[in-house]
Amino acid sequence: MKKSNFSNRVYQVVQEVPVGRVVTYGQIAKKLGKPKTAQAVGKALHQNPNPKEIPCHRVVNHFGRVAKNYAFGGEIAQKKQLIAEGIKFKNKNYVNLKYITIL
DNA sequence: ACCATGACTCCAT
DNA sequence: CATGGAGCCATGG
Numbered sequence: 001m002k003k004s005n006f007s008n009r010v011y012q013v014v015q016e017v018p019v020g021r022v023v024t025y026g027q028i029a030k031k032l033g034k035p036k037t038a039q040a041v042g043k044a045l046h047q048n049p050n051p052k053e054i055p056c057h058r059v060v061n062h063f064g065r066v067a068k069n070y071a072f073g074g075e076i077a078q079k080k081q082l083i084a085e086g087i088k089f090k091n092k093n094y095v096n097l098k099y100i101t102i103l
Numbered sequence: 104a105c106c107a108t109g110a111c112t113c114c115a116t
Numbered sequence: 117c118a119t120g121g122a123g124c125c126a127t128g129g
Contacts, residue, residue, distance in 0.1 A: 006126060025111055029125090040126040042110035047127075059110075067110035078110095 006032070007044040013103075014045070017058045020086045021101040024062045031103050038062075046071050057081040064095040 013028045025038035032041075045056045049071045057078045060066055070078045075093055082095060090096050 004126075029111085034125075036112085036124040037126070038111040039109060039124070040111085043108085043126060044110095046110050056110080061110080062112065069110050071110070 003048075004044075006037075006040065007048060010041050010044045011048065011050075011054050014054050014056060014059060017055060017101055020099070022058045022060050022064070022082065022087065022095055022099050023101045023103070024060060024064075026062050027101070027103045028059070042067070058085075060095055060100075064090075064097050064100060066093050066095070068093075 009032050010028055013031055014023070017023050025041045026035065028041045029035050029037040042059075045054070045059060046069070048054070049056075051057070051072055057066075057070070057072075066075045066078045066082070068075055072078070079089065079093065083089070087099050088096055
């Protein structure tokens with residue numbers, strides 16, 4: 001699998017997200033200089049399931065909601081990981097917006 | 104280059 | 117709140 005420049009940068013940004021914080025797809029896209037590539041960001045993460053090095057569970061959508069199609073056990077697994085890092089949920093699948101990292 | 108797909112986002116109904 | 121369409125873009129066939 002050839003790692004495209006784009007995907008590589010996505011992973012890099014995700015890895016820089018500190019514990020106890022989350023980031024949105026749009027934020028990542030914006031940081032890469034392409035604010036409209038949020039969907040491509042999500043695709044890149046889904047295609048490269050590498051939780052050992054990439055904390056993709058810290059990536060949520062712009063509402064702070066976890067991914068319903070999360071690749072490693074679904075939203076439940078993602079939610080558990082976030083809770084384990086000290087992140088609280090407003091509702092079932094919505095992370096409190098105050099946890100979103102400001103890039 | 105074209106088409107289909109999708110872990111997105113925005114807007115209308 | 118649910119649903120759907122449009123727009124954008126990376127990726128793969």
